[in-house]
Amino acid sequence: MEWTSDAFILATRKHGEADLILEVMTPAHGRHLGLVRSGRSRRHSPILQPGNSVRATWKARLISQLGRFQIEPLTARAGSLMGSATALNGLQHLAALLRLLPERDSHPQLYSALSVLVEHLDRPNVAAPLLVRFELQLLQELGYGLDLSTCAATGLTDDLAYVSPRSGRAVSRDAGKPYHDKLLQLPSFLVDGQRQQGSEISYPEISQGFQLTHFFLERLHRGRSGEDAPAPPFAASRAGLVNVLEGAYRKTQPWDFINLPEDAVS
Known part of the structure; x- marks a missing residue:
């Protein structure tokens, strides 16, 4: 199994003496983890920082495995x-x-x-x-x-001012006025x-x-x-x-x- 995608680095954690488990967010593969060999090295450490964007290639023999990442830098914003x-x-x-x-x-x-x-x-x-x-x-x-988008009580779209905690739907100012204390702003x-x-x-x-x-x-x-x-x-x-x-x-x-x-x- 293999794929390559732009990815946003969410977090890292140590694995062994030199490796890292990398957690990224990707558009097609969602939140994804993988191993980066020598991820704590001087070469990789500045790249593998939360907030940076990278080009990630993930490989594994089986889709159920953790797999490994190969990383190329795209946007280094962690420092700022x-x-x-x-x-x-x-x-x-x-x-x-x-x-x-x-x-x-x-x-x-x-x-x-x-x-x-x-x-x-x-x-x-x-x-x-x-x-x-x-x-x-x-x-x-x-x-x-x-x-x-619309008032749960009237169906109108004007002057929406509240949200019903029960339904999660908007409520207009006039319709919600009697229930002001029970509604969310x-x-x-x-x-x-x-x-x-x-x-x-x-x-x-x-x-x-x-x-x-x-x-x-x-x-x-x-x-x-x-x-x-x-x-x-x-x-x-x-x-x-x-x-x-x-x-x-x-x-x-x-x-x-x-x-x-x-x-x-x-």
Whole structure:
């Protein structure tokens, strides 16, 4: 068995004295692991860093085996990302989220979203809304997608302001007003057509977005592991990321409002 693909490095772990187990995300082969011989050498170590993009060739005698990677560098961004607290926490959280996916399942759209996100990960004001959207897309691909297109009560598309915690569907402001305390807030930057591209997004909206995705990520975890399950594996990385983003907002008051560039909207 053999394939070659562009890949994004999620993590590495030591194997023996000189080798590494490499974990990558690919468009056609999903999250994939493999062995890199002499991966801890001076030659390979700068390349095999989380955040870098590589050209990976995977080989194994049987598809069920771990297999081996041969790696060629494509984009070395790990050095620049290491200088950003948002990027470091974001990389850890993205890897934890992607481990919710079954290994070797194809997720090309999620890979495309990841490719856009990592290019902006060292800019908190751009990374924050993209991270919320990435979590929503991950939920979608895991079968826990939210329907934010129309009001669950009226079928209308105007003035969507809430999400039902039971159905995961949007609710308009008027229809949801009597149940305000029982509904989740829906920030307008997540609603198609409700905000123009490049318009300003306030940090409270970012916070609402993370609260929304947190609720459904927790539900996914409980659905898989049971109501009495311990905290999900992504809980610590997510808490750290949200704290860093909030800290960036508090330290730089001009970040009261943030702009999402048009090339990062999709």
